[in-house]
Amino acid sequence: xxxxxxxxxxxHEGEEIIRKNPALGKKTLTKDELEAIQNQWSGLRMxxxxxxxxxxxxxxxxxxxxxxxxxxxxxxxxxYLRDYRMERAYSDKNAHxxxxxxxNRPEMILQHxxxxxxxxxxAPLAKSEVESxxxxxxxxxxxxxxxxxxxxxxITPFRVEKGxxxxxxxxIDIEELLKPYPQxxxxxxxxxxxxxxxxLHPSSVNTFRVTTIRExxxxxxxxxxxxxxxxxxxxxxxxxxxxVLGLYQGGKLSDRALDSRFNWLDRHPDTGIIFKDAKPLSxxxxxxxxxxxxxxxxxxxxxxxxDLTYDENDKVVVIEYNLAGFGVVYQQAFHGPYFGEKTxxxxxxxxxxxxxxxxxxxxxxxxxxx
Numbered sequence: 001x002x003x004x005x006x007x008x009x010x011x012h013e014g015e016e017i018i019r020k021n022p023a024l025g026k027k028t029l030t031k032d033e034l035e036a037i038q039n040q041w042s043g044l045r046m047x048x049x050x051x052x053x054x055x056x057x058x059x060x061x062x063x064x065x066x067x068x069x070x071x072x073x074x075x076x077x078x079x080y081l082r083d084y085r086m087e088r089a090y091s092d093k094n095a096h097x098x099x100x101x102x103x104n105r106p107e108m109i110l111q112h113x114x115x116x117x118x119x120x121x122x123a124p125l126a127k128s129e130v131e132s133x134x135x136x137x138x139x140x141x142x143x144x145x146x147x148x149x150x151x152x153x154x155i156t157p158f159r160v161e162k163g164x165x166x167x168x169x170x171x172i173d174i175e176e177l178l179k180p181y182p183q184x185x186x187x188x189x190x191x192x193x194x195x196x197x198x199x200l201h202p203s204s205v206n207t208f209r210v211t212t213i214r215e216x217x218x219x220x221x222x223x224x225x226x227x228x229x230x231x232x233x234x235x236x237x238x239x240x241x242x243x244v245l246g247l248y249q250g251g252k253l254s255d256r257a258l259d260s261r262f263n264w265l266d267r268h269p270d271t272g273i274i275f276k277d278a279k280p281l282s283x284x285x286x287x288x289x290x291x292x293x294x295x296x297x298x299x300x301x302x303x304x305x306x307d308l309t310y311d312e313n314d315k316v317v318v319i320e321y322n323l324a325g326f327g328v329v330y331q332q333a334f335h336g337p338y339f340g341e342k343t344x345x346x347x348x349x350x351x352x353x354x355x356x357x358x359x360x361x362x363x364x365x366x367x368x369x370x
Contacts (some may be wrong), residue, residue, distance in 0.1 A: 007046075009070045014051045017329075020261045024058040033063050040065040043351035044076050047330025049346055052329075058261060059333060066337035073328050073338070077313070077346075080353055081213075083300040089324050090298065094146040094186055096318070097122075100294050103318045104311075106188035109137060113184060131174040135163040136178060140190040140234075145181060157190070159236040190234070192308045193346075196281055197226075201271055207307045207319055208247065208284065210291040211331060214302040215342075219295045221288045222303070223335040226253065226281070243268070246334025251284035254334055262329075283310050290316040292319050298323075 018025040029037075041048045052069040068077070071189065089095065094113050096105060110130070111118040117125040119133055135349040153186045158167045158177060178185075190205060197206040211222040224247040229235060234354050235242065243265060246254030255276040257265045267274045298304060303327035303365050307319040328338050339346045 007071050007075060010050055010074055011051060014049075014055060014070065017055060017262060021263060024055045024256055024262060027058050029054055029057065029063070033057075033065070036063075036065040037157045038070075041069065041072055041347070043347075043355070044072065045354050046072070046075060048072060048316065055262075055329075056332065064337065066343045067332050068328060068338045068343075074325070076350055076354060078303075078324055080350065081302040081335055084321055086300040086322070088147065088321055090301065091310045091321075092146050092184075093144070095182065096320075100297055100318060102287060102296055103290075105318050106142075106191050107185065108188055109141060110134065110187040110367060111146075112186070115183065129176075134160065134165065134174050134187075140235075141187050142190060143177065143181065143187050144185065146186055147182040154180075155235055159318075191309055191319070192312045194283065194312060194314070196283075197228075197310060199271070200226075200273055200278070201229045201270060203232045204234050204242070205309055205319070207309045208287045209244075209330075210306045210308060211326075212291050212295045212304050212306065214295065219292050221292060222340070222345070223331045224284065224288060224328055225334055228257070228268070232261075234269070244330045244334075247281070247284055251281035253280065258330060258333060262333075280311075283314070283316075285318050286310070290318075293322070294318070294321075 007052050032049055033053070036051050037048060037050050048069060049071055052071070053063065053065065053067060056067045057063045090099060094111050096103075097108075107120075109120065110125075110133070111122070117127060117130055119125045125133060127219060137160045140157065140159045143158060145154050148154075156167065156177070158165055158172070160166070165174055165177055167177060193205055200206055207227050208224060209227055212219055212225045213222050226245045226247050227242050228245065229242050231241060241260055244257045244259040245257045248254070253275055255266070259265055259270075263265055266276070287308050287310060291304075291308060294306070295301075301323050305322040307321065309317050309319055311317050332338055335344050
């Protein structure tokens with residue numbers, strides 16, 4: 001029952017994509033294409049909806065049965081690729097310094113952890129000290145929940161000048177600023193990004209979303225896309241109206257971007273930069289290498305979606321990382337089938353994993369019988 005509800009939610013996400021952009025449902029799938037989908041993804045002991053392939057066909061202008069449907073990824077691949085029991089601890093942004101201690105991270109200004117406040121370097125703070133402490137800070141900051149960020153929906157940008165906090169250029173009391181965050185949250189200083197990513201949209205911290213995967217003992221990059229803000233927003237998430245570009249060898253950007261409604265754009269709507277003429281991001285390889293290096297510190301998670309930026313001091317900075325629920329649509333739109341040339345190899349392995357129904361607990365693989 002739990003699996004069915006989750007599957008319905010995933011399909012609803014696809015239906016919402018078509019509702020917002022009806023063109024993605026215009027072309028229907030042929031009988032041969034419908035049959036090809038079922039043949040491609042058979043043996044996983046689940047029904048496979050053709051909805052996602054219909055979206056890809058309309059989005060890309062061609063049909064490819066190897067595109068992994070979101071339902072298949074979430075219900076069959078993702079549960080195998082990470083131990084969900086470790087997910088909550090790993091995902092806690094207040095604990096990033098413990099899991100990736102040698103990574104560059106935004107400066108931590110304030111943390112709220114289990115009813116307690118901490119300042120810089122985890123120095124204990126009394127609740128009565130928080131307001132005066134924050135008024136002493138200067139600059140631009142992000143206030144965010146430690147867990148369950150939901151695509152950046154709950155991130156609050158603000159700044160402090162001469163002891164006064166401003167949200168959207170309106171003065172705001174510290175108590176009012178923190179009110180929507182009852183517990184387990186953090187405040188980080190806004191990273192000053194490299195001039196080449198800033199050129200695309202200077203207001204937002206534009207991030208590389210790099211997906212890495214562990215195969216055996218080897219870790220490699222599956223794909224890389226760049227998320228860029230629009231409209232003067234300080235947040236680059238597509239769910240907040242941002243756009244997404246593909247990233248290729250040598251840091252070359254895709255000729256087109258996708259917006260949050262999956263419309264293709266040839267140029268940035270604000271800065272006017274034509275993407276096919278945009279300067280390659282020569283440091284993209286360094287960003288990917290850092291993602292691979294850091295992934296080794298997560299033995300219970302075989303795939304991680306990293307949100308990284310490159311700062312003004314030529315350093316890779318970890319904004320956050322995602323262990324589950326990070327989606328595959330933008331990645332496949334720019335890079336093709338999620339597992340690339342290894343699609344058949346991975347699919348054969350997953351058929352073996354899921355062939356025994358007794359090994360399923362809800363929609364998570366349980367330990368095999370010994």
